Amino acid sequence: MKVNEIFFSIQGESSSIGLPTIFVRFTGCNLRCTYCDTKYSYFEGDPDTPQGIMEKIRNYPIKRVCLTGGEPLIQPRSEMQELLDLLYAEQYEVSIETDGSVDISKVKLHNKQRFILDMKVPSSGMSEKMDFENLKRIIPERDEIKFVVGNREDYEWSVQLIREHGLDPRKGYRLIFSPIFGEISPRDLVEWILADHLDARFQVQLHKIIWDPQQRGV
Numbered sequence: 528m529k530v531n532e533i534f535f536s537i538q539g540e541s542s543s544i545g546l547p548t549i550f551v552r553f554t555g556c557n558l559r560c561t562y563c564d565t566k567y568s569y570f571e572g573d574p575d576t577p578q579g580i581m582e583k584i585r586n587y588p589i590k591r592v593c594l595t596g597g598e599p600l601i602q603p604r605s606e607m608q609e610l611l612d613l614l615y616a617e618q619y620e621v622s623i624e625t626d627g628s629v630d631i632s633k634v635k636l637h638n639k640q641r642f643i644l645d646m647k648v649p650s651s652g653m654s655e656k657m658d659f660e661n662l663k664r665i666i667p668e669r670d671e672i673k674f675v676v677g678n679r680e681d682y683e684w685s686v687q688l689i690r691e692h693g694l695d696p697r698k699g700y701r702l703i704f705s706p707i708f709g710e711i712s713p714r715d716l717v718e719w720i721l722a723d724h725l726d727a728r729f730q731v732q733l734h735k736i737i738w739d740p741q742q743r744g745v
């Protein structure tokens with residue numbers, strides 16, 4: 528596996544927003560989103576093993592880990608599975624941020640492990656790459672489906688996808704909308720969600736409000 532950075536911060540996204548979390552950011556991504564805030568993770572990093580990563584994780588005082596990148600699911604499958612097995616054995620809560628293009632069933636999750644499946648909207652430039660079969664693979668009460676939106680067209684694309692695929696919160700689907708940082712007024716996005724009576728979670732990237740938005744490792 529190749530690791531770009533490991534750091535301890537508060538979770539700035541998803542339903543565990545605000546909670547202390549250990550981040551493992553893997554090197555390399557199969558997509559190139561226009562707005563990506565972690566372009567530094569595309570190539571920079573050092574090789575490590577699941578056991579080596581666990582040793583670093585154990586240095587922190589909290590049992591909550593976020594696997595991100597880059598794209599975590601393009602790391603070698605057997606090593607990613609081993610890491611998930613080790614995290615489970617030591618009772619860590621785990622979220623995996625994934626980009627919607629990789630088959631999420633390539634790894635098997637344990638209890639207290641979940642996917643944050645980011646369905647890339649048109650302005651990311653990557654919506655053609657989405658594997659829509661992932662929407663059948665997710666487990667509604669467990670996983671989260673995320674839309675990072677930069678304009679009205681992105682929002683409407685997301686709402687249409689939610690309707691077409693029956694991603695109804697009343698059936699347990701957990702939906703998240705987040706603005707592309709600095710690209711769209713958070714207020715506009717919130718007002719669209721409310722006007723459409725969408726039972727979706729709105730979030731801004733909390734860490735970018737607390738620290739300099741360009742700062743790494745937070």
Ligand SMILES: C[S@@+](CC[C@H](N)C(=O)[O-])C[C@H]1O[C@@H](n2cnc3c(N)ncnc32)[C@H](O)[C@@H]1O
Pocket residue numbers: 556562563564565595596597598599624625626627645673675705706707708732
């Ligand atoms: C850096 S990505 C890494 C994980 C995976 N490659 C993915 O895209 O889900 C983690 C999350 O950050 C979000 N993100 C990246 N750049 C952003 C930006 N400029 N504004 C808002 N969210 C952003 C992505 O959409 C994704 O949900």
Ligand SMILES: Nc1nc2[nH]cc(C(=O)O)c2c(=O)[nH]1
Pocket residue numbers: 536537538539540550565593595596624734745
């Ligand atoms: N604080 C903080 N929370 C995050 N949640 C998801 C992140 C990511 O880059 O995937 C992230 C990040 O980079 N920092």
Ligand code: SF4
Pocket residue numbers: 556557558559560563564565566596597598626
């Ligand atoms: S998939 Fe994630 S890491 Fe890759 S370019 Fe898009 S936002 Fe960045």
Ligand SMILES: [Mg+2]
Pocket residue numbers: 564565
């Ligand atoms: Mg980030």
